[in-house]
Every structure is written in structure tokens, then in C-alpha cells.
Amino acid sequence: MKKGGQFYLIAGMIIISLIIGLIAIVNYTKTNQPIIINDIKEELKIETQKVLENEASQGGNPMNTYGIDYSSYLGSEIELYFIKGSNPNIEVTKYINGDDSSVTGLTIDDVNDKIIFNLNNFNHEFDLMPIENFYYLISQEIKGEYFVAIG
Numbered sequence: 804m805k806k807g808g809q810f811y812l813i814a815g816m817i818i819i820s821l822i823i824g825l826i827a828i829v830n831y832t833k834t835n836q837p838i839i840i841n842d843i844k845e846e847l848k849i850e851t852q853k854v855l856e857n858e859a860s861q862g863g864n865p866m867n868t869y870g871i872d873y874s875s876y877l878g879s880e881i882e883l884y885f886i887k888g889s890n891p892n893i894e895v896t897k898y899i900n901g902d903d904s905s906v907t908g909l910t911i912d913d914v915n916d917k918i919i920f921n922l923n924n925f926n927h928e929f930d931l932m933p934i935e936n937f938y939y940l941i942s943q944e945i946k947g948e949y950f951v952a953i954g
Contacts, residue, residue, distance in 0.1 A: 840950055840952040847941070872901075881942070882897060883899070884897050886940070887937050888935065890936075893909060893918060893936060908922065
């Protein structure tokens, strides 16, 4: 058996394996979109406390401005919802890509002291406080599935 032929055969198999491996890695990285809402949840937890403190001391509505600015930073793939107010004037505002809009789907259960918000046919429950309430939801859709973080 000729040793030169074996060398080219093995070299060809190695090159083909490398090419197939690179193609598999490129396809894998393209198909997986990261779920980043948990990181955003931690950021919002810190930042909304500061904005709410500012709103309480200075008045006005800096939370709306913050929601618009933060949603434009997040882009169009992530929806941000702020649930804010005291009973019976609790409102839900949706922020996406720098735009805000009022949202329906909020019910108040006075018997169990719960705020129930329906998002994508799923109810999210929050405790109803006798004072000013503030909650947020972050929603990200990836391949038809919704991922939600609540704070």
C-alpha cells in the first residue's frame, strides 16, 4: 500500500470534518436568540426604585418618561409594562421601542386583594396594596414562545 495515498486520504477527511464542524457552529449560533429579560429585570429593580423616589419627592410623572426612554433602549423585541396607581385608578402602560400606550386586560379582585393582569392569555397576579401600587412585566417573544419576568 502506498503511504502517499493514505496521507491524502486522512488529510482530506480532516479538512472535510473541519468544514462540517464550522458549518454546524455557524448554524447553531444563528438559531439561538438569547433570553435577556432576566438581566433587564435586575436593572429595572434598581432603576425604578430611584425613579419612584424622585417622583415622590418632586412630583410629576418621570416614570412615564423613564418607560419611554428605557423601551427605546431595549428595542422592538421586548415589551415593557408598568402597572401603577391606587385602587380604583390602577393603569397599565405598555412601552415598546420608545412608544407608550394604555393597555386593557386589568381586573381588580377586592375580595382577595389582588390585581390580575392578562397578558398573552395568561393571568399574572399582584398584591393589591391600599397605597400606591407599582409593578412591572417584561415580555420577550422567541419563536412563538413568550418569556415573562415580573417585578
